[in-house]
Amino acid sequence: MPSSTRSRRTRTLPAPRSGHRAGALSVVGLILLTLNLRAAITGIPPVLATLQADLHLSGTQAAVLTTLPVLCLGVFAPVAPVLARRTGTETVLAGALVLILAGILLRTLPTQAALFAGTLVAGAGIALGNVLMPAVIKRDFPDRIGVMTGLAMTLMAATGALAAGLAVPLTAAGGRRAALTVWAAPALAAATAWTLLAVRRTPLGPPAAAAPAAAGTAPPASVLRSPLAWAVSALLGIVSLCFYVLVAWTPQIMRDEGYPAAEAGAMTSVMLTIGIPLGLAVPIAAARVRDQRPLVATVIALKAAGLTGILLAPQQAWAWTGVLGVAIGAAFPLAMTILGLRSPDPATAARLSAMAQTGGYLLAGCGPAAIGILHTLTGGWHTPIVFLIACTVPELLVGLVAGRSGFVGAR
Template sequence: MPSSTRTRRTRTTTAPGSGRRADALTLVGLILLALNLRAAITGIPPVLATLQSALHLTGAQVGVLTTLPVLCLGVFAPVAPALARRVGTETVLAAALGLILAGILVRTLPTQAALFAGTLLAGAGIALGNVLMPAVIKRDFPDRIGTMTGLVMTLMAATGALAAGLAVPLTTAGGWRTALTVWAAPALAAATAWTLLAARRAPHRPQATSPLPAARTAPRASVLRSPLAWAVSALLGIVSLCFYVLVAWTPQIMRDAGYPAAEAGAMTSVMLTLGIPLGLAVPVAAARVTDQRPLVVTVIALKAAGLTGILLAPQQAWAWTGVLGVAIGAAFPLAMTILGLRSPDPATAARLSAMAQAGGYLLAGCGPAAFGILHALTGSWKTPILLLIACTVPELLVGLVAGRPGFVGAR
């Protein structure tokens, strides 16, 4: 291994504040956190038609409902590092999971206001958890970034796929409220675990529990001034945009292509399920090399191929959704791993995570609505899918910058 590589890895694993060793409860808390960062979002699109009928939602309200969670991820992401520095990471994560739990329960009330209010609460909680998760990994598992990122990405993909796959059967068996309420159980378990961690850390100063011990020596502006940070943020944004558009609209695209509703939902579930093994394998593979650009090129090529296949040969939709499942299943874990690898310390990881997710998810939040508007204006899915294919070009360009060796803030 070249000496420069050894230097980079030493810097990553021994930066200030990254030397704490995690205990079993922290690991359990991280696992439970990951279980709650997808299901509250992916469980909604398969039952949109049922919700629209039961709560008399207009087409515009349905569009807002699909966009609101992703916008929340962008709007609330910037506050996470500041809250963690002020009151401690464990406390913020306990509160975030409490918001997710409250949101799940509130939106099961049979009113439009409750549906939107609950979605807002859950989205805010998921945003806080999304931002602090990479920083916790950097702080407590500095020598296992790839493995731990892979673990949480796998769990996120598994619960996202499970929520999408069970939504219609649970709605058929017990109604849409049952399909949404079931995810309150893991949220309660996770909130309990992080509350225990917060109580255990309470005697210590908040800075000791935060993943941001180097914040005073690394000015926040340095992240905003870094071209590499902007490349990482843009990569995560485009990856997220494509992911949430496909999660929101794949069932409808397949129904309009002639597939039954149950089969269209199953395609979405399979597409998400393929991300489960990739969520573990891709971060591990990415962390073992200093240059992630070959992985970036491969993943984007698969995404372009899958989208082109759906556009030109929808009769082979199962094959193309499989290709897309591999592409989007690898893309998000790869982007999150690159975020951790480009961060020299936990403080930078938290700030870069907030920057990337704020800008990235605000961009992604426009995706489902814009996709739906384009479909309504053109009367077909051709133009929206062509736009997604076009997005792979800037995704490749920023991915080539984000994937090359280096650290945010390094000269």
């Protein structure tokens, strides 16, 4: 055996004891990573009025502040797989979590510039983590994609809801700085864990010269030429668009239908809470079958039913928001699971994730504003809701392509 081959194998195959410890740390790292991918975003809207009063933000500045994190998720997504190939996945994730930590702390400074700069920095870190999370699951837990994706989705949903729920009480108890600073602790813990993991830095995939592509698959760069990759990306994009539009506008829709502000807010909260257990159940169910099209069709049918119900029978809004809670609570975890299942290797998972999240979050970032403009132009919510119902048609079409068994890049 040539010496170069022996050397390469020695570096690739760790000792059993070291591998076991590394595997446990990888689980801890994944858990800590997911705890930091929503809280820095969802903790801002509930205290927006306080921020406006303290820092003298205009209405336009407040709108930009709430839209900026979602746009960051799309703008910075393409950078993640490039950095991961050059410096290693663990190094990029450690850096991403340092960015989240820095952004959280920067936002506590009493200036408008610090608030916006901190939001931008934290958004960049979250974007990198979002993209690489499916690749890490694909690489480290290839036989447990459903379970680990479900765990990640559940923790993301739970911490996002917790951050939104604690924002106002923490602000009342200790001011806006307390509400913003509390999430620095999990960011510091996660950055520490991924720094330790970076010691055994692992790229997402071997260079093409070192290891040929698996039989039946093309190199990862082929994602932009893959119809399946475009279908997965379009599915995630439409799912994200509908989610952020409903989160942004459901309270106002219900208030305009005559519900008190507190009840309208409670409907939105229940709609989001329903999705927490679905974040675990749906990926597990999706990973157990080869064909996810029946699940895709069911989730989209529920979304269309919930939107149609709000349009035609708003007096039963509690029932319809419950249906929408099931639909949007299942849709994002299902789309993320499909992304992992359609990827033949971690490198493809990272590239596909970047491709899907770039378009998806840019579309989602523009969605609430576009729906608001449509509402203003038409003077009501009928046309915007009809538009969302119409979006379920292309969502179903691309979902049926994305949900079919196969791999991106397969010949």
